[in-house]
Amino acid sequence: MVDTPAPIERPPLRDLILRKGKRTIVGADPQGLIRGFFAANSSVTIIVLALIMIFLLKEGAGFLGTYKHELEIYRRAGLEFCDIVDRPLSEQQELSSKLRRAVTTSVDPIIQGVRARRDAAFLLKREVEEQTKLAREPLAAALEKEPAPAATELDPLRQQVAAATQQAAAKMNVPDVFTADEAKRLRDEFAKLTPEVSDLPPMLMELSAAFTVKDKEAKQKFGPLVDASDELEEAPEELRGVLDELKEEVLATKEAATTHFTLEEGRQKLLKAASKAKDPQEKEDLIKEADASKTDEPNYEESIKPVLERREELIGKVVAYAAAADAAAVNLPKEGGTAEATQLLTEVRAALPLHAKALRDGVESLRTWKQDKPVSIFTVIGAFFFGTSWLTNSSWQDFFGFVPLLVGSVVIALIAIVIATPLSVAAAIYTNQFASDREKEIIKPVIEFIQAIPSVVLGFIGISLVGDLIKEISEVPWLGWLPGFPIQERLNMFNAGCLLALMAVPTMFSLAEDALNNVPQAYIDASDALGATKLQTVFRVIVPAGLSGIAAAILLGLGRVIGETMVVLLVAGNRIAIPDFSGGPGVIFQPAHTLTGIIAQELGEVSRGSAHWQALFMVGIVLFVISLAVNGCARAVVRRFELPKA
Template structure:
């Protein structure tokens, strides 16, 4: 029986046939090598992250032990009460000023707009004005030469004329709350201002005076509330003094212990070098330097803490005073404030009062139970990193590494991005796949996928220069005063960053969702049509349910793209390392924040190699790597199940 021809047969005369090899084996080995190299690179990344981050927790634990033994932890117990008191006072002050500013909104906007105009023009003429001032300072008694003064003055007038004509940048900021006469008078005063003067025009003072008078009038019905807030604020005075005085004592203990540790390390380094010295003279010199390098005695932490512990009764009295103030303030507060935002702050204060008083009541017991020689466990160190609410580095008191504020920033920005990217990306995929004609498909798909080619740094510049500015200016308009968080105080915030990241995630969600819709068997839609369903009924009741797993995977991959993005959040998110203030309601999205990716990019190049801070950033990288890997793995599993179900 003749042998059937094989698809792997190499033609006669082919080079591989002469050498006894086949093309399939060669290409299989080539692509297998590429796949293997990818796996090796992934393993190396994981090993590198673990190696650099592995030493963080033991080193951080050592720092926390010094923090405890020196007494900083003891002083931080009442310091937390001060921080809580500051936050509670802030709520009352925000309620008061929100009520006052609600009555002065127009005057406040007038002042802000007039100040923005002056700042814009000052910035434009600064080069010529600064040159004039420098020349004047260097001229001395002889004075500025007339020709030079005329030249610089002409340059100043030229810049001023350009900016007044709207030929520079985006033009003079709009002033919708100033009358035409007020705007023209302000610009005329700036045009007539002496080139050597940096004073604000008299119109600014007049507008600010109107604001002050309006604020005073709005504050008259709130005199009792103001007095109540001030009394509550002053109740922490005794504790503040105690924390400051005892803080100086324990800080000196920590500095002494740190200095002694540095000297011991230097001595050990010199002694190690002495062992390898080539000559007896060099060895003797290194040993002498080692003995002379230790000039301080070890700190006796127990003795150093005695004067601090002796003031425990004063801490009790100060704590009792704050507790009484917390109990007395509630009955004195008004039942309701007219402004919705102000009343929300007041309600938040009332809700937080029980927790605040509970925290005050626990303080004395914690201080009495505190022990300076209690060991710091590795488990508590790890949990402190995962659940810590502070990321404080380079401070004089103590460095803390807690990823909660960074994770919260990343999460909120991702929510904003997905709330924009999901409806746009999935909606565009549905229209393109199910409703658009061939010509529309050929235009829409390449256009949306082209967004992936825009560098993230370009989008960051777009956010700073365009989107952030437009949002801030829009938020100042009276017609948008009902929007939570408006007017926006800072143009670099989570909402701006989230919008840009949503734009970046749209192509990913669109492409994968469109693929999921393509993978739905055509028999499903044909059966629906045969039963008399309309086109939209077929889409929403047949095609979409069949493709939901693939669309969900697309959303997860878009989330992975958003979480892992660095440049946009670093440029646009505002980089404030704090847990967002959720008392603002939906306005929380217009606050600045920092992210897991942003903190690595911002700080890694500035920290000493091998330091605790350096290793902490690698642990953040490990956390980020695990999050993104988990998201992508989940998406791939969903896609696999989706394809298996259809196969």
């Protein structure tokens, strides 16, 4: 018998790794090296976070100073003086537009029949001319020659045009708005179209005359409304004339100031380079170039005098226009020809007194305005954090008020969270507590796969599918009672919110399910011991116990959607304005812009170091702080309501 060797006994792997010995690597303890390696990797995130903060602060730190300088020029050049009137006056265009729409919707039911016939006839004429274009062009070119060609040269061209025109007129598809006799007459007249005759065919002239008569009749029926629309449109003409002349004066001063400071900045760079130059010739050339670019700062006191001399004239025009606006509100008809026209008239009647009051309030500001009033740093901070206008690349003045962007981001994020929360939490509860193993193998990968879809692809889906679908649903007649229906813009905040909700579901689902998994088994066993059913255990024990984790999942989902860029840039509509909340819940169907979208859209188009560049980085800093705050709140909720360890 052959003796088998006894197996070699080895210590467990854990002992091999953790045993203390005297072995060293380059004089260091291996365990210390391993701990240091993992500690270094874990600290990378902290370093990256610190670098991001430093970079954002470095690029955005000079914004307040730069914007302060721009606002000082804005005031000293006199642009602020003109804006006291121009801002409220800009509302007049919107009010006039509403009145024109009221006129159109009132008149349309009367004239739409004759207008449809006229437009259809002109469209048929253009189609015939397009179809015979190849035949008409040689004849038209020949007719323009000097001296005129002989008849023998023109006759073949005329015959060619006549044949092509007769063929096109015969194939013409005449719409049902014309009778059979009228269709035959149109074909006969259009068959005679030629470049040699510029007059309209007789039937087209008759249709145009019929439309003119009907249009005049309709406008006479709604004469007070038409007159009110014309009066409101013409009322500010004198005021605009004076204001435009003053704006030309102050804009010239601003352009001179901008040119001066741009050249002065370049001059300082040249002098700095000259101070560092070692070659005497190079230094001398740089100094000469700097001296050549030297300019004098505009004399703001002298340049503003012509403007202030016309202050009382401007105030008189403002008062006169405000009185005209009040009179228009009184004389405005109470009803239009349609329900839409009546609604527009109601809106204009309510807005006109406020419009006139805003202009009168500006009169006192015009009288007390001072060019030399200093611009404080608090004014600059307020202009950014509480400004309602984000206007860039303007020939007048750039403004960086980020309130419209913040409101757009918040509304879209709330829409997304409201949609995503029930979907993700319900899916987490079902998957964790009720689904079979086979169902879990299907549900979890599918939900997690959503996270792998590129956001730009979701944006394409929003543009080509979701937006059109929402718009078509909103046009269903029996859904017209819903706020905001039918919607006007297919790219809007609701569209963006739906897609962001889809993107947030995987994150919220995974975190919510982890929260349910972390509920101590003792809670479940105690509920079962008390005779509770499965549903009672889930909804009265497990879900309440995991509520803090679910809340943290919702907050982290909020942070996820606030920071999303591509989807909102593609489908939110990108209108930089505070949404009109007067329409109630229907506000969600309005377009908007967001903090992330404005950065992605404009950062690549601005010059580095400009006020616009720095403003975008300030928006990035605010966005960064919001994301940190949301994540900090999520962690605080988890720590505050953390369950005791089992």
